[in-house]
Amino acid sequence: MMTKTVAIISALAVAVIANPTIGYAGYFYTDCTTPSIDAANAYAGSCVNVEDFPIKSFTAYVESGSCADGTSAVLNTYTASGCDDSTLFETVSVDSEKQCFAADVTLVSLKAECV
Template sequence: MMSKTIAVIAAMAVAATANPTIGYAGYFYTNCTVPSIDAANAYAGSCVNVEDFPIKSFTAYVESGSCADGTSAVFNTYTAAGCGDSDLSETVSVTTEKQCFEADATLYSIMAECV
């Protein structure tokens, strides 16, 4: 019985610090003026390829999950598929509040991280 209790407590601790999922939408116009032309969810540590549309702005926010204590969520955008370090376009800090970021770029991939 004791091992089951410990397993449940451990599972709850993992769930409480689940890696963040970041919602993304790319816009053809500045100031995140609708309509968005691309949308995806970025998961911590996983590269997500997106449509290669030229955008002028994008929104990003933490949809669910959170980072461990002492770290915070960031959203990385890349100018090539595969999220290679040499293709990093921009890194922005994100919270649960949807924020608009200006970006005159064609993005090919995105990734969330806790730093």
């Protein structure tokens, strides 16, 4: 029984390492000047809808977890809900340092991935 428990915990640990959570915040102003108007966490492989507000910039960074060796975390940003590839605005590479990106757009959904 102990061996099965250890195997399950090990498998979960590997899954967490390979699945980053990306922190996102959208801003009314350029250069990510406060206040932010929207914030969300994008989990690897799943789509998250965000507020439907026009923004001028956004921040993104890997909040927790990491990608498997040989891959890097990216945040895909979309102009419609549901993370439909036909509405892809921009894909940005992210790491653990919070970065500011210019965006004169209304973002509506986000998806984190390892590529």
